[in-house]
Every structure is written in structure tokens, then in C-alpha cells.
Amino acid sequence: MTGEAGEDGKDGKDGKDGANRLLFWAMAGKMTELLFEADGAGLLGGLADGLDEAELVGRTGWNPEALASVLEVFRRAGIVTPGGGRPRLAPGVETALPLVAAEARLAAWHRDNGSLARALAGEGGSDPLDAPQPSAVIRGFAEAMGQAARGTALMVRRLARRAADARVLDLGGADGAVAMALAGAWPAATFTVVDRKPLHAPFGQRLGAEPALAARIRFAAHDLRHPQSLAALIGAADVILLLNVLHLLPEAGIDALLGEIRAHARAGCTVVLRELTADGGGDLAPLFLIDWLRCGSCFRDDAGAFARRLVRAGFPAPRELALAGAPDRFFMVEVP
Known part of the structure; x- marks a missing residue:
């Protein structure tokens, strides 16, 4: 222009x-x-x-x-x-309607909370899940995050081909939408979905609609900002998922979580990550950066920088794939 x-x-x-x-x-x-x-x-x-x-x-x-x-x-x-x-x-518009409703709720909460001004002043980020929220708000957030579950599950299956009977750990898995989509394709796999305690109820509601999966999928309440509590879960996993999670953490938190995975994951464990890097997202990219600022994150990695971050954390030769029509990228590493 x-x-x-x-x-x-x-x-x-x-x-x-x-x-x-x-x-x-x-x-x-x-x-x-x-x-x-x-x-x-x-x-x-x-x-x-x-x-x-x-x-x-x-x-x-x-x-x-x-x-x-x-x-x-x-x-x-x-x-x-x-x-x-x-x-x-x-x-294509109809598929994004749940995201509009979730964005409206989040925007109202951040506005009333003064999140952006606080973050810019160096007073830390603001996370809606840190504050009591009506159940409808939590449910709407979880449903919005689950909109891309099917496409995400297909890409995970491409990257983790040997995981049909794996123990899968979905870190930041919200209401378990991706885990449940994968469970249908991997009938011998078991899943642990890790997220904050407020998302336990939406997880239970989604699982209630899939009673046949109840024996293979469980929820574990943990805060990824404190990854030291995850050592046992990480050590038991064959596949670890980190899907659009790391950009919400502060810089030190990203490296701390990757460090915990590298320290405790077994050799041969497959780690699949999905991230919206700075060279993706098109017109939406600067808007996502504002979103992350409100949460206290200054994530600005492009795809190359993110791959180098994985290498620094001890994961050699990251493999990168793009999902058609999506602004973000997938990365896969195997623990040496």
C-alpha cells in the first residue's frame, strides 16, 4: 500500500x-x-x-x-x-461465531480490570481464570478453545504417528476437546488433560457427552505457570501436547515449562506444539500480541526463533508443519 x-x-x-x-x-x-x-x-x-x-x-x-x-x-x-x-x-463466518462471543466476554473483563494499562505499567498480566467467573463464561471460553479441535487432532496424528496406544499428556488442554477427538482415532491410548481448576467442570460436561471415553481420559488440575508440579505426569507420558499455550506465559515461564519437559520426559517421547508465531497470523497478528500483553506475555518469536528456542531447551531438530487455512504452525520434537 x-x-x-x-x-x-x-x-x-x-x-x-x-x-x-x-x-x-x-x-x-x-x-x-x-x-x-x-x-x-x-x-x-x-x-x-x-x-x-x-x-x-x-x-x-x-x-x-x-x-x-x-x-x-x-x-x-x-x-x-x-x-x-x-x-x-x-x-466460513459461521465457524467463528463462538469465538466472537468468547472475545466479547474477554474484552469486557479485561476492560473492567484495566488489564492492558496494568501490563504496560509493569504490574503483571491479568488472567480471567485467576478471578471468580460465572460458569457460563468459563463454558463459553472452553467451547471457543475447542472450535479447532478436529483440525488440531488431525495434525497431531500426522506428527505423532506411533502414538496409537500411547499415554498422552495434553498440557493446557482446556475442556479436553482435542484429547477426545484423538481418543476416537487412537482407541488404545489414554489421556490426561491438564489445565486450571475452573476448566474441570467444562471438561466433565464434554466428557459426559462421550461416556465411552470416560475410562481413558482424566483431568488433572495444575497451573502451567508453576511447572514443577508436573514432573510425574511428564515422566509417564509417551506424547506431550502443548497447543497454543506457551505464548500466554511470560518469557521465563516458557523456558521453565520447556525445561521441565526436557528434564523429566522419557527418551523417545514425542512433543507436539502449536504456536501462532510472529510471522504468521496475517492481519490478526498485531491483535494477538495485544491479547498476550494483557496476560503479561511479550511473546514475539517468529518460526525460526521458536525453533531455536526448542533447540536451546534441549530438543534437537524440530520439525515444522503448517495447517492449511490456519495462521499458526505446528512443531514436533522427540526427546533424545
Whole structure:
């Protein structure tokens, strides 16, 4: 988008591209506010259900002219398909709707908590799971994290081919969605899902819908910010999963957790990691960095830096794979 530099050092459009980018991001919060309102009022769900405009007015309780304006905004933003007739969500949008609801809850919590200001002032990160939360909020968070479980499980199976009868340790596994997806493909494997205590209830609810898996999957409440408590679980595992977890830890916490795995994992143990590195994520990348800042993390590794971090921790020759359509990367190492 930038033009060629002129003699005065400005770009070819007298800095207009830079000004437009700045104004876009300064005003982008308006779309965020509208999306959250639309989701809370049932508009996005109504579009997913195929309702017409009159039915959407009934569901949302909105003024018909205001609704028409919102639909036009969403058309221009690529959220709703262009053209007249019955409004429809653009392809692929429906799969992300649970993430919108989770993002709305998290954004409200961080705003009320002053998370970003506290992190920028060096007062530490803010984690919603450190504070009492309504069960619906915890459940929504877990469901959002489980949206990519099927694709994640397929990639894990590609990277850990010899794990059909393994003891699998899923560190930061939330409600166990990935473990349960893997359990269907690995009928002789057993699984331990490790996460914070508030996620035990969502885990139980998900497992309750899969009673045949109950004998093979259990939940262990641990805080990955204190990895010393994980030694026994790490030592018993044949496969260890760390899926979109490390970027939420402070720098020292990342290295401490990797160090515990290297110190206690048995030789031949396969470790599969999924991370959104700085050279992935496209337009979303700077937004994720802000998210991590709020949690007290300054993770900025690109894929090469992350691979070197694994090598420094004692895991030679990391293997890297990309998942089609996903902004993040998978890495696999074997404990020597």
C-alpha cells in the first residue's frame, strides 16, 4: 500500500497511506462494538439460521432501518454476502461465531480490570481464570478453545504417528476437546488433560457427552505457570501436547515449562506444539500480541526463533508443519 519515496522523504501519496492505516485502526473499535452488539442481540445467530430481514427484526428487537444499515456495514466488511435478497453470512463466518462471543466476554473483563494499562505499567498480566467467573463464561471460553479441535487432532496424528496406544499428556488442554477427538482415532491410548481448576467442570460436561471415553481420559488440575508440579505426569507420558499455550506465559515461564519437559520426559517421547508465531497470523497478528500483553506475555518469536528456542531447551531438530487455512504452525520434537 505504500508508494515510492519522494525527494522530501515522504511516500508517493504524501503520507496518506500511513494516515489511513492509523485512522482505520483508531476507528476499528466501532466495528468491534457493533459485532458484539449484533452477537448479543441474536443477529449473527439469526443470519446463521437463515432468517429474513423481517424475522431478524423480530429476533433482535431492532429498528428495521437500523437493521438495514447494520447489514450494509456487514456486507461491506465481507461478513454478509453482497447483493439483495435474504441476507446470508459469508462462507466460513459461521465457524467463528463462538469465538466472537468468547472475545466479547474477554474484552469486557479485561476492560473492567484495566488489564492492558496494568501490563504496560509493569504490574503483571491479568488472567480471567485467576478471578471468580460465572460458569457460563468459563463454558463459553472452553467451547471457543475447542472450535479447532478436529483440525488440531488431525495434525497431531500426522506428527505423532506411533502414538496409537500411547499415554498422552495434553498440557493446557482446556475442556479436553482435542484429547477426545484423538481418543476416537487412537482407541488404545489414554489421556490426561491438564489445565486450571475452573476448566474441570467444562471438561466433565464434554466428557459426559462421550461416556465411552470416560475410562481413558482424566483431568488433572495444575497451573502451567508453576511447572514443577508436573514432573510425574511428564515422566509417564509417551506424547506431550502443548497447543497454543506457551505464548500466554511470560518469557521465563516458557523456558521453565520447556525445561521441565526436557528434564523429566522419557527418551523417545514425542512433543507436539502449536504456536501462532510472529510471522504468521496475517492481519490478526498485531491483535494477538495485544491479547498476550494483557496476560503479561511479550511473546514475539517468529518460526525460526521458536525453533531455536526448542533447540536451546534441549530438543534437537524440530520439525515444522503448517495447517492449511490456519495462521499458526505446528512443531514436533522427540526427546533424545
